[in-house]
Amino acid sequence: MKNWRVTHGMSATREYRIWRSILSRCYSKKWKKFHLYGGRGITVCDEWKDSFENFYRDMGNCPTEHHSIDRKDGNGPYCKANCKWSTVDEQNNNKRTNISITYDGKTLTMAQWANELGLRRDCLSRRIKKGLPVGDVLSVKKTNPKPRLITYNGETKNITDWARSIGIKRETLNRRLNAGWKIERALSL
Numbered sequence: 001m002k003n004w005r006v007t008h009g010m011s012a013t014r015e016y017r018i019w020r021s022i023l024s025r026c027y028s029k030k031w032k033k034f035h036l037y038g039g040r041g042i043t044v045c046d047e048w049k050d051s052f053e054n055f056y057r058d059m060g061n062c063p064t065e066h067h068s069i070d071r072k073d074g075n076g077p078y079c080k081a082n083c084k085w086s087t088v089d090e091q092n093n094n095k096r097t098n099i100s101i102t103y104d105g106k107t108l109t110m111a112q113w114a115n116e117l118g119l120r121r122d123c124l125s126r127r128i129k130k131g132l133p134v135g136d137v138l139s140v141k142k143t144n145p146k147p148r149l150i151t152y153n154g155e156t157k158n159i160t161d162w163a164r165s166i167g168i169k170r171e172t173l174n175r176r177l178n179a180g181w182k183i184e185r186a187l188s189l
Contacts, residue, residue: 008053014062018069019048019055022078042071045079059083070094099125103134113138118160120171148174152183162187 010016025037026044048055058080059069070086071078074096086094098109101124110128114121117140127137147158159177163170166187176186 008056010052010056014065015056015059016052018062019052022055022069023049026078042075043077045077047080048078059085099128101134101137103138115169115171118170148177150177150183152187 008016022044024031025033026042027038028034029038031037043049048058062068063085066087067085068088068091069078070084070091071082072084072094073082074094076082092098092111098111100107100109101113103113108116110124111121113119114124117138119140124137147160149156149158150162152162157165159173160170163173166173173186177183
């Protein structure tokens, strides 16, 4: 007897779950955030809509567990030309609700400017709400010219270097320390 239904054998994979989620958010009115996808006209190309194999052929393996599918144009469809694997940070900088700031010929989101300047995003947001000129919004006023040094296990580094060495954002480490975390806990992932 001939097996008329051949499957790809990948229904338990991350890629398959992501593909199913894409279809649900675009076509299932029961999906919790349907209004942000299918409800505002976001679609899936026919090639992907009808075949996980085609989706997988075009996108390949998800690079890491920290990646998911991202549309380059947030108003465009899910298709090979408009999709890529991205990290959460990359996706957060690709939201249509982001505020972009252009200064000196360079355009970044508010979060990207904050990260680049070593400022908190809410600091930039407050400055924008005050109506300050862009140059003042992005100015870095050093109130403490000496870097905060941390000694742990006989090694002394500033916050930026400790954050880099353990693979977290400087802001995350600074928040942990300001919240009163012990150095051992603050430097753990």
